[in-house]
Amino acid sequence: QKEVEQDPGPLSVPEGAIVSLNCTYSNSAFQYFMWYRQYSRKGPELLMYTYSSGNKEDGRFTAQVDKSSKYISLFIRDSQPSDSATYLCAIEGRSGGSNYKLTFGKGTLLTVNP
Amino acid sequence: NAGVMQNPRHLVRRRGQEARLRCSPMKGHSHVYWYRQLPEEGLKFMVYLQKENIIDESGMPKERFSAEFPKEGPSILRIQQVVRGDSAAYFCASSPASDTDTQYFGPGTRLTVL
Numbered sequence: 001q002k003e004v005e006q007d008p009g010p011l012s013v014p015e016g017a018i019v020s021l022n023c024t025y026s027n028s029a030f031q032y033f034m035w036y037r038q039y040s041r042k043g044p045e046l047l048m049y050t051y052s053s054g055n056k057e058d059g060r061f062t063a064q065v066d067k068s069s070k071y072i073s074l075f076i077r078d079s080q081p082s083d084s085a086t087y088l089c090a091i092e093g094r095s096g097g098s099n100y101k102l103t104f105g106k107g108t109l110l111t112v113n114p
Numbered sequence: 115n116a117g118v119m120q121n122p123r124h125l126v127r128r129r130g131q132e133a134r135l136r137c138s139p140m141k142g143h144s145h146v147y148w149y150r151q152l153p154e155e156g157l158k159f160m161v162y163l164q165k166e167n168i169i170d171e172s173g174m175p176k177e178r179f180s181a182e183f184p185k186e187g188p189s190i191l192r193i194q195q196v197v198r199g200d201s202a203a204y205f206c207a208s209s210p211a212s213d214t215d216t217q218y219f220g221p222g223t224r225l226t227v228l
Contacts, residue, residue: 006156036219043118043205043219044157088156100147100209101170102217104156 003027006089006105015114019076023089023105026070030103032092033065035074038107039085047087048074079112086110116141118208118220119188126226127196135191135223139208146189147217148181151203163189196227 006023013019021035032051036044048063050056056063064073072091076083086107092100119138127133139146148160159173163183171181178196183189193200203224207217 004156041224043120043221046216046218049216090157100145100162100217101159101173102147102149102157103159104149106154106156 003103004089004091004105007108008106010109010111012111012113013079015079015081015112017079017112019074019079019083019110019112021074021076021087021089021108021110023072023091024070025072025091025103028067028070030091033063033072034090034092034102035061035063036088036090036104037085038088044088044090079110081112081114084111118143118206118218120204120206120220120223122223123221124224124226126228128228129197130195133193133196133200133225133227135193135204135206135225137189137191137206137208137220139189139206140218143208143210143218145209145211146183147207147209148189148191149205149207149219151205151222153202157205160191193225196225198227201225201227 004025035048037047038044050063053065053067060077062075086109088107089105090102092102121136146163149157151157161174161181162170166185178194180192203222205219205222207219209217
């Protein structure tokens with residue numbers, strides 16, 4: 001089983017739709033969870049960061065973590081064409097000393113159609 | 115505050131040549147991480163460096179790859195005798211400290227081996 005699983009999509013939605021992106025992970029030692037956005041041919045840009053179970057909201061974006069199920073989600077409300085990008089979940093462990101080593105999902109390619 | 119800078123942005127090499135990729139971290143950041151993104155794959159951790167020290171190179175191939183972060187100047191990822199399988203996007207990230215939650219990524223260097 002891979003450490004982080006993410007459905008690669010592609011996912012295509014109309015403008016204004018609510019988008020749900022998800023990842024599962026296998027190692028309960030992971031404690032910090034991030035979502036990065038990567039536009040084509042660009043570097044990843046940090047969108048959301050959280051470490052506890054529950055929801056964290058930032059504008060149109062909500063990150064959700066369920067540690068009991070080892071499941072993380074990113075919701076985008078009122079999606080815009082400018083949200084079209086690849087979304088990467090990333091997880092960071094805080095045990096065993098490797099707290100700096102981000103483990104990424106493969107990314108989900110999202111297209112928001114005008 | 116300038117972000118993480120990488121150069122060159124695109125690099126073409128023939129099999130057997132050497133590739134040198136440079137990364138200048140954000141101002142005030144003394145921790146550098148290199149990741150590789152192969153086609154259709156997620157970002158994979160390669161190496162973590164602090165000034166003049168390699169902290170963790172567990173993600174680096176054992177042969178042909180080396181990294182350094184000298185006291186002065188950028189971090190360098192060096193690939194000797196490149197092969198076609200080295201073709202990928204190489205991303206550098208930096209953070210102020212290893213236990214800081216956020217790694218900021220550069221735009222990447224896209225290496226093509228002919």
